[in-house]
Amino acid sequence: MSNLFLNADCMDPEVGLPSLPSDSVDIMPVDPPYGIDFQSAWRTESQRFKKIANDKTPFTVWLKEAYRVLKPGGRLFIFYRWDVAKAFQDAAQEAGFTVVYEMVWDKGNHGLGDLKACPAPKHEMFLYCTKGRYEFEGKRPTSIIKAMRVSGPEMIHPNEKPELLYKALYRSFSAGVPVVVDPFAGSAASLRAAESMGFNYVGYELDPDYYAAAQARMAKGIQMQLL
Structure with a gap:
C-alpha cells in the first residue's frame, strides 16, 4: 500500500x-468528530479554528468499514471525550470489534475549560479495540501514555495530538512494518509519526484548510530529514 494523504x-x-x-490494515489511530460541536474562544475571532465537520453527534458510521479493512488482530484506537464514551463503545462493538480496554493519554500539563468550577483537564481517554485477538510480541504496554500536548501557538488543528503519542502507540502495539490508516488525520501527526518510523500509511482529511496546513507541515518535516 502506497503512502497517501x-x-x-x-x-x-x-x-x-x-x-x-x-x-489490509494493521493499525488505525482515530480521532473522529466527538459530537460536541465545540469551538474554543481563547484565540481572537480572526485566529479561531474552524469547527470540525460532522460534529453534531458522535460520528461512528466509519466503524464498519474500519472493521472490514483491518487485518485479523488489527488494532483500533478511538479518541473521544468523556461524555460520549458509551456511544463509541457501543458502536465499536456493534461493528464487530472487541473493546479491550480504556487507555489514558497524560498530556503533561493541563488545558483550559471552566476555570472556576471544573478540574483542570490533564488527560484524555481513548479506547483500545481489536479485530479478534492481538497478542503482544514484546513488552506488555501500560494503559497510560505520557506525551506533552502541543502548545497553543504551535497548533494547526483544534484537536491536534503530538507525534510522540502516536509513536508510543506504534512502538507498543506493532511489530514489523505495519500499515497505518487514519480516517480523520487532522494535523497529520499520526502520519508523520508513521513516516518517521518507516511505516506505510494512508490518511484522510475532509477540510481543505486543515489539509493544506497539515500538508505544509509534512513537507517541512521531509525537508528537515533531507538536510
Missing part, C-alpha cells in the same frame, strides 16, 4: 475506506 471524505467510495482491500 488525501483531501477527501474517509467514506468516499472511490478513494476512502470503502476503496481499501479487506484485511
Whole structure:
C-alpha cells in the first residue's frame, strides 16, 4: 500500500475506506468528530479554528468499514471525550470489534475549560479495540501514555495530538512494518509519526484548510530529514 494523504471524505467510495482491500490494515489511530460541536474562544475571532465537520453527534458510521479493512488482530484506537464514551463503545462493538480496554493519554500539563468550577483537564481517554485477538510480541504496554500536548501557538488543528503519542502507540502495539490508516488525520501527526518510523500509511482529511496546513507541515518535516 502506497503512502497517501488525501483531501477527501474517509467514506468516499472511490478513494476512502470503502476503496481499501479487506484485511489490509494493521493499525488505525482515530480521532473522529466527538459530537460536541465545540469551538474554543481563547484565540481572537480572526485566529479561531474552524469547527470540525460532522460534529453534531458522535460520528461512528466509519466503524464498519474500519472493521472490514483491518487485518485479523488489527488494532483500533478511538479518541473521544468523556461524555460520549458509551456511544463509541457501543458502536465499536456493534461493528464487530472487541473493546479491550480504556487507555489514558497524560498530556503533561493541563488545558483550559471552566476555570472556576471544573478540574483542570490533564488527560484524555481513548479506547483500545481489536479485530479478534492481538497478542503482544514484546513488552506488555501500560494503559497510560505520557506525551506533552502541543502548545497553543504551535497548533494547526483544534484537536491536534503530538507525534510522540502516536509513536508510543506504534512502538507498543506493532511489530514489523505495519500499515497505518487514519480516517480523520487532522494535523497529520499520526502520519508523520508513521513516516518517521518507516511505516506505510494512508490518511484522510475532509477540510481543505486543515489539509493544506497539515500538508505544509509534512513537507517541512521531509525537508528537515533531507538536510
